[in-house]
Amino acid sequence: MRYDAIPPNGGHPGSDYELMREQLLDRYDMEYVILGGDEAIEVSTLANPYYAQALASAYNDWMIAEWLPRDKRFKGSLVVAPQNPELAAAEIRRLGAHPDIVQVLVSSGSQRPYGDPFFHPIWEACAEFDLPFALHLGGQGGLNSTPIGCGPTTFFWETHALLAETGMAHLASTIAHGVFEKWPNARLVMIECGVAWVPPILWRLDEDYRALRKETPWLKRLPSEYARDHVRITTQPLEQPHNPSALWPALADIGAEDMLMFASDYPHWDFDDPDFLRIPQEWRERVLSENARALYKLPQRQLKQMTDGALTR
Amino acid sequence: MTTNSTVATKKTRRHVVCDASEITPGERRIVNVDGRSIGVFNVEGRFYALHNGCPHKGGALAEGPICGTTLPTDSRDFAYGRDGHIVRCAWHGWEFDITNGQALADRAFHARTYPITVEDGVVIIET
Numbered sequence: 001m002r003y004d005a006i007p008p009n010g011g012h013p014g015s016d017y018e019l020m021r022e023q024l025l026d027r028y029d030m031e032y033v034i035l036g037g038d039e040a041i042e043v044s045t046l047a048n049p050y051y052a053q054a055l056a057s058a059y060n061d062w063m064i065a066e067w068l069p070r071d072k073r074f075k076g077s078l079v080v081a082p083q084n085p086e087l088a089a090a091e092i093r094r095l096g097a098h099p100d101i102v103q104v105l106v107s108s109g110s111q112r113p114y115g116d117p118f119f120h121p122i123w124e125a126c127a128e129f130d131l132p133f134a135l136h137l138g139g140q141g142g143l144n145s146t147p148i149g150c151g152p153t154t155f156f157w158e159t160h161a162l163l164a165e166t167g168m169a170h171l172a173s174t175i176a177h178g179v180f181e182k183w184p185n186a187r188l189v190m191i192e193c194g195v196a197w198v199p200p201i202l203w204r205l206d207e208d209y210r211a212l213r214k215e216t217p218w219l220k221r222l223p224s225e226y227a228r229d230h231v232r233i234t235t236q237p238l239e240q241p242h243n244p245s246a247l248w249p250a251l252a253d254i255g256a257e258d259m260l261m262f263a264s265d266y267p268h269w270d271f272d273d274p275d276f277l278r279i280p281q282e283w284r285e286r287v288l289s290e291n292a293r294a295l296y297k298l299p300q301r302q303l304k305q306m307t308d309g310a311l312t313r
Numbered sequence: 314m315t316t317n318s319t320v321a322t323k324k325t326r327r328h329v330v331c332d333a334s335e336i337t338p339g340e341r342r343i344v345n346v347d348g349r350s351i352g353v354f355n356v357e358g359r360f361y362a363l364h365n366g367c368p369h370k371g372g373a374l375a376e377g378p379i380c381g382t383t384l385p386t387d388s389r390d391f392a393y394g395r396d397g398h399i400v401r402c403a404w405h406g407w408e409f410d411i412t413n414g415q416a417l418a419d420r421a422f423h424a425r426t427y428p429i430t431v432e433d434g435v436v437i438i439e440t
Contacts, residue, residue, distance in 0.1 A: 181387070206419075210369070211406045213418035217383035217391065222419060 005267030013267035014038065017070050024266045025073055028274050031289065031301050033073050034102060035063060036136055036191065040079040041107040045142025049084035053091060056081045060095055068100045075296065077105035077134060082119060083143060089125035096129035102296040103132040107139020108166035108193055109147050113173030120182075127183035132232070132295060134189035135170055137163050167193030168201050171231065175205065178218040180230045187295060189232045191263060196239040198259075199250040202227055228255040232295055234263035235279070235287065236272040244278050257283045261292045330429075330436040333360070339397050343375055347440045351427060354379070354411045356397055361411050362438050363400070364425035368416070372404025374424055382408055382417065 005023060007016035014020060025033055040059040046052040056079045068074050078101050080088035092104055104126050112118060114135065126133045140147045140163065147166045153159040167190045174180070174188050205223035213219070219226075233256070241247050251260070260283070265271050279287055292298065328346040330353055336342050341354045343365055350365035352375020365375035381396035399408050399417070408417040409424045416422035428439040 178389075210416070210418040210422075213408060214383040217386050218389060220385065 001269055002267045002271055017067075020266070021071065024264065025071065030073060032075055032292070032296075032298050033071075034075045034292075034296070035067060035077060037063070037077050037079045037105055041105060041136055041138055042142075043079070043081045044083060044107040044110060044139040045144055046081070046083075047143050049081060049087060052081035052083060053087040057091055057094075060091070064095070064098060064100075072301075075100050075102045075298070077101070077103050078131070079105050080122065082106045082110060082114070082122060085119050085121040089121040092122070092125035092129060092131070096125065096131055101131070102298075103134045103189060105134045105136060107144075108135045108137050108163065108170065108190070109139030109141070109144040110135075110166070110170075111144055113169045114188075115170070115173030115175065115177035115179050117177065120179075123179055123183055123186055127185055130185055132187040132189050134191055135167075135193070137166070137192035164194040164197055168197060171198070171201060171227065172205055172223075174231075175223045175226045176216055176219075178216065180226045181218055181220065187230050187232065189234070189261075189295070191234045192236060192265060193233070194237065194239060195233050195235065195251065195256065195260065196241075196247060198227075198233055198256070199254045202254050224254055228259065232259050232261055232291065234261050235277065236263040236265040237270050238272065238277065238279075248280055257286055258291060260287045261295070262288045325439050328438045328440065330438055333431045333434050333436050336360070336436070339379065341375065341379060341400075344438075346438060349440065350375070351438060351440075352376070352400070353429065353436060353438070354400070356411055359412075360429045360431060360436055362427040362429040363409065363411065363414055364427070366425075367402045367404060367407060368422045368424060369402065369405060369407050372402050374402040374404075374407075374409065375400060377401040377403035377406070379411070 001013040005013035005019065007019050024030065037059060040056060043052040043056045059079050063076050068076050078092060078095055080091050082088055095101060104122070123133060146152055148162050149165055153162060170188070171190065179186050202224040209219070209223055239247060262274055262277065264274070274288060326347060330344050331342065336353060336355045338355050338357055341352055344351055344353055352363045352365050354361045354363065363375050365373055367374040378401050379397060380399050380401060381393050382399050384392045384394040386392060398411055400411050401408050409415065410417065414424035414426040430437050
């Protein structure tokens with residue numbers, strides 16, 4: 001966690017609205033902030049699916065009651081426990097119509113890849129409410145499969161860097177199982193899973209699909225074409241090549257200027273400052289605003305409203 | 314045997330392949346004409362000619378299995394169909410529609426096709 005995000009009167013970083021407002025919303029003149037739930041997504045690691053969903057539902061109720069009303073700029077993520085997809089779908093139907101809920105959120109650690117038909121009740125409910133399905137890095141351990149391809153890792157930084165592997169599995173699975181054909185309005189958002197790996201994985205998927213199309217005759221397009229229209233990825237943590245500009249040619253090749261959305265990860269230790277975001281100038285508006293605006297259907301807000309925040313309510 | 318072209322610098326050349334009876338339905342023959350390797354296919358009595366170099370990586374496209382494939386579907390069925398209309402490149406298994414050269418998985422890729430006719434029982438390719 002960011003040490004300076006610990007509230008002056010104690011408590012967890014990110015738990016104090018006034019401090020968050022000062023350090024994040026006002027400081028960067030943010031038009032909208034989508035709350036990510038933090039620890040709540042860890043319910044996916046619990047063996048008891050009923051308890052896990054009850055915790056997630058309690059979080060959702062609390063977030064809707066305590067956080068969303070505080071600031072017009074806040075939007076909420078509906079956390080579900082994916083280990084029982086029927087319960088998760090019921091939760092989406094319970095709260096998915098709330099006007100400030102903009103996505104369904106799970107951890108990237110899971111028992112199996114999210115394109116698997118096991119999870120289709122969740123996709124079905126997301127489609128019903130036209131909500132993107134988002135996964136955030138985390139949820140390793142407990143009930144979930146080891147998120148590293150060949151067995152356990154040893155150190156936290158080693159693990160943290162490699163957790164991007166979960167994103168690869170979910171990306172491939174969601175495309176291959178035809179989620180985007182079955183629900184044409186389905187969208188997958190991968191948060192904190194990294195972005196540099198996305199082009200080469202899509203190239204690999206395209207190449208293998210070209211040879212082995214007959215395995216998945218329900219697909220009508222190349223994996224990379226589905227990704228461009230249905231998958232969104234977030235900037236934080238943006239990989240740092242030795243030559244900063246080395247990142248962009250590959251990302252441009254897959255159309256990432258339309259897929260990338262800024263994420264801060266506030267108040268975590270690996271927070272990204274939007275003012276120091278090294279992205280191509282011509283991508284900035286889309287990455288910092290317009291891609292998220294289109295995905296989450298967020299109306300343009302006036303600068304004055306933004307800076308006044310809660311006071312204008 | 315040559316035909317006049319409207320472009321004076323480009324001449325179409327006609328090549329006799331064989332008697333049509335020598336390539337029966339479902340069969341193929343690889344021929345070398347004009348310095349090129351070409352696959353001549355008989356699909357249900359009609360003849361087609363595909364360049365034997367895959368647009369993917371130059372593999373022996375026309376020498377792979379002649380087969381059908383799983384038909385496009387909106388459900389999760391595996392319905393085998395188009396038997397005898399598909400060739401899978403001998404190298405990487407890309408599927409091509411023999412009748413028009415289209416790669417099934419990616420509309421951006423086509424196998425080169427050549428005009429082919431049967432005249433007086435003789436198969437003729439134009440290059």
